[in-house]
Amino acid sequence: MTIRYMMLAGVALVSTAAVAQVQPPRVAKKPFQVTSPNGAREDDYYWLRDDTRKNPEMLAYLAAENAYADAELASLKPLQAKLYEETVSHIKQDDSSAPYAKNGYYYGSRFQTGADYPILERRKGSRTAPAETLFDEPAMAKGHSFFALSDWAVSPDNARVAWAEDTVGRRQYVLKVKDLATGAAIADTLSNIEPNVVWADDNKTILYVEKDPVTLRGYRVKAHVLGTPAASDRLLYEEKDDTYSMGVSRTADDKFVCIGVSSTVSDEQRCAAAAAPTSFTIVAPRAREFRYGADHIGNRWIIRTNKDAKNYKLVTVADADLAKGTAAWRDLTPASDTVFIEGFKPFEGFVAIDQREGGNRMIRVLNDAGKSTAVTADEPAYRMSLDVNEEIATPWVRYTYGSLVTPTTTYEVNAKTGERRALKVAPVPGYDPAKYVTERVWAPARDGTRIPVSLVYAKGTKRDGTAPLFQYAYGSYGISSDPAVDPGRIDLLDRGVVYAIAHIRGGQEMGRGWYDDGHLLNKKNSFTDFIDVTRYLVAQKYAAKDRVAAMGGSAGGLLMGGVANMAPADYKLIIAQVPFVDVVTTMLDASIPLTTFEYDEWGNPAQKASYDYMLSYSPYDNVKATAYPALYVGTGLWDSQVQYYEPTKWVAKLRELKTDKNPLLFRVNMEAGHGGKSGRFERYRQNSEWQAFMLQQLGVAK
Template identity: 60%
Template sequence: MNRPNLSRRPLAAIGLLLASGFAAPASFAADAPTPPVAAQRPHEVKAPHGAVRNDEYYWLRDDKRENPEMLAYLNAENAYADAMLAPLAPLKQRLYDEIVGRIQQDDSSVPYFEDGYWYYTRFETGKDYAITARRKGTMEAPEEILLDQNAMAEGKDYFQVGGWEVSPDGSKLAWAEDLNGRRQYTIKVKDIASGELLDSAITGTSGNIVWGDDNKTIWYVENDPETLLSTHVKTHVIGTPSSEDKLVYTETDNSFYMGIGRTRSKQYICIGVGSTVSSEQRCTKAASPGEFTVVAPRERDVEYSADHYAGRWVITTNWNAPNFRIMTAAEDALGSRENWKEFVPHAGDVFIEGVELFDGYMAIGERSDGLRRIRILKDGGDSQFVKSDEPAYTMGLSVNAMPDTPWVRYTYTSLATPATTYEINVETGERKQLKQDPVPGFDPTQYVTERVWVPSRDGTVRIPVSIVYRKGFEKNGEAALLQYAYGSYGSSSDPGFSRLVPSLLDRGMVYAIAHIRGGQEMGRAWYDGGKLFNKINTFTDFIDVTDWLVANGYAAEDRVAAMGGSAGGLLMGAVANMAPEKYDVIISQVPFVDVVTTMLDPSIPLTTNEYDEWGNPEKKAFYDYMLSYSPYDQLEAKDYPATFVGTGLWDSQVQYWEPAKYVARLRAKKTDDNTLVFRTNMEAGHGGKSGRFRRFAEAAEQYAFMLDQLGVEKRAE
């Protein structure tokens, strides 16, 4: 389950590929170990309308993660995975070394200036975590370390910093940390100069932090401990017991997420709530916090986001504008949409994603033809686009902390271009490259990117596909292919550079991202065309892209791998059920595969937020439709592709028992001898292991499995 910012986010898109040269998978050894067999225990899952399903593996669910029998099963699956993957250890190590070799280990970010300081993060050679630091006035000033995450993570199996914020006077730092990957953050505060810990009392938060103007009050969002829904906004005075925290706002509709922040002007503190189809925002003056004024009352199918700068409100909204438009309102004109005036009208072929406000102009993030671009729009009406020379790319606004500048920072990347930070002067048009992420040993001129359009099976749409391969590749139908997609929540899978991909492309594989319906690459209609009663389009689009790529020589029909994570794991389960003969390998990470059971249980984290994405199965029409594609429910006695399933025991977005049950049932149902391995990270959650190197070891294992199953030649040493 997934909402942008909080949920089943698309995992990083990654691709591989290798030339001909087919070899029997090492994992087919005659003395292969016997896989674990989970006990089957009848359990009825009932729906309010009377439908009943038997879930023989329901017993694998344990909300406390303590059941010895359940843990023994997960550990047995891990031991089986260890044994099955042991022959691939040399390939895994080689892939890991190649990937890590493309990282400049002592790298640092582009510094940005805010309130008198230059802020940046840097990495030290051999260390897993970032150091966050600042320098006063100039980059030649002494360094002040704000967070040394390496020291903070020492001795911990998992560590992650969520949000962090410096107090308005620059003297204190508040940050949120997570120690198990469940995204239940503890907020701590320290004095920057002395390093003294001033507070460590705020637990069970979303990680969202806002300082009050008094430099001693923190505004934060509290999560429900069971459902993890963001339920309350509270204020905490540094050094006081959390039991004395003041309740500011309670969200009673459990289909809404919640966040808190300051406007661009820093003059207002605003609480924002949003569901799949509507949103609402309320704000109070930061200098004298009091009653929060609603910008406009919530209404179903109306979304908006309001920001304040230069004495006016600027609102991005889909009100009578499916692809969104930009409105303005006077300083004191809150409370009703009738006070809004149109500034940038709706366009049927351009989707507006967001806006950043500056003195005399705004930078607008847009989508056109499935690609992200930036438009600079001056208050007088003149506009210009930031251009690209590649057919498939991703462009987005970078950190622009201060609005009083003619320079706009943005990032640019493609499947063959490492992330690059530029700034452009909106007055002169001058462009400067501030940094391109260093990738040792990588030559972008040796790779080719393409954007192709695949007709859907019903002929109603064309599906954009981003492709990359090594120069010299021939479309002769002999190569191996990895196809990635997500296709849910309106979350777009943009073509960006990954340090993993070259290891795969150099072996002759093709990597393709299918921008299927359910994402938002082609505007709001693209999202609507792949959710609720249109969800089947997400799966058929993916299969149609596979068929087209094979038919047009990008891959051999018997050398196709598919990969997806979270809601993309639901996609993997669905296509494996619908067209197993078209895929040789499936890589499914933290997969959302037990759709109906999860959506029938509002106690499971995030379920109630998802009714407008999947439907509410308490209503029979939705129940029947969801059941028709639910990967867990549609497993049957037939051959399935070789499959690698991964999860995290502490995952709060897709609970571990979904993939656990799925693997247990798949083992019992499938009629083939293809390899099925299930890897559970016992210390992590939805995003896998923490640390920049540890996660690459996980990826190397998955890709070694994939390369072996596809018969891709091992790279010459």
């Protein structure tokens, strides 16, 4: 059959007629110069940026890409549906959480069968008391194509709850409040805020972070008194430096409200009595390459800091000595080259420490007498992390444990006796951990660095160089990729796919130096680490050279773009979700959300050395006339983190220059932002599309 097109402003649109062979859409080139202090660059697809998201020519192109993806994936619909059903079969639909105690109530959540969103509830005095609904999210989400209830907080007197919700996906939250006795909404609402709300002790004042309406940067902390107009909200703090983000919180003992500001290389925290949060005292003034975070218990502060400790340490200072500055800080833990302190939680009589060593995340308890006790694990690659611990007058510490084989289990351990008890094992119907194997291997990078890799595969999968490999990584911002059982991955393993997490430099799996070696002028290490892991796994016969799929999202999508340019022949398929691929242009534009926060992550292109280095790896700028692997690219029109036009331009340029005939599919979610559509099942429904495409490309039997 012949193909018919409708032409609109240079965009080829597939007609509604049935077609046997659909050609990829093309989009008009419109010359445009992106200027900078260090030179100008031609960008023929710059016009695809429309901050209003209303340009009909741009929208027509996105529609054409979606239509092309629909046509190319049509034959995979049965497999897509099968994968989705298999995934859902591993989800306990009427699941509930392990309740936690706070201020006289037990809080928890539960899902009803078939529901995309949970019901949040509390019980007074005991876990078996009658349930009181805080949020009926399924009802709240009705009528919205996107819904996210983020931060929420109950007033100290337990009478009201304030929360932040988003019904667009652009992370511009609205603050709302309701009376818990009646369930009635209180008239006060505040728009364009961060998902971060804190009550003062008077039960009527709410502290929140206001966003800049253009950059969406949280830059002001205000206090809103219920029953008063938003215009009269008191400004408590405004951050003038646009490289800092901010948040507001209460200390573990609830005595103080703190405003924290943070950049990649610096922190500053100011705190005030929660009874009257108006006069704030700085814990320690900011300085470049000085980071810290403070919490309070009893009559002292406990602080996690990198002062004289690259991998962080814990220090303490008495209330009476706080004004003396860092000279009064006293070490609780020593500096270490091998142990990286991720976080901590103070309790009466001890501190629970969340740390990393040897690529794994673990928990240890340090009592006030100085005795340290580690919580042990039996697997080679795993993750422990502190869970919700709202009560500090208890010896019990809640934490979670999981691996690529073991479902996430919530435990509590007694800091005095060492007794451990399981509170909840995440149910995974139809899953038997004994059928799978997890390994930790160390892949040599080209500079000699050993890269930790977490592996999982089904028992019986032959290590003979024939298996398909699905490799994932993130590797930016010091964010580590920890192993966990994923219901959406089980049936890939059952089909013989080997799954690998490459813990590349740019994360913090191996400490702060691991991050330093993977950002700024060392960013290319992230790309080459990923490639070298792939080559190692192939050489060690975990996988076939021509059956490797790679995936990353957001900054991990930048990784995918870099890998596609640097080593296209090593991959059969690359999946890039909401990818940050137009690095230089974005970092030149301070009006784009996140740009100014991230000069110390990527570099400031106003500086020549940074400009040249970023330009040398920016995926969009380095697309060339060569053969690329098959590509699946995803974005959301309302994304505020990585704007939709970055992957859109990248796809357009790839279509123009790539010399292969491998499929390039671009899925644009027109009703969502950075995280895609909301809802627990919707995520798996979306994932089943690229999973089906991946299995097809890897030659895996359906």
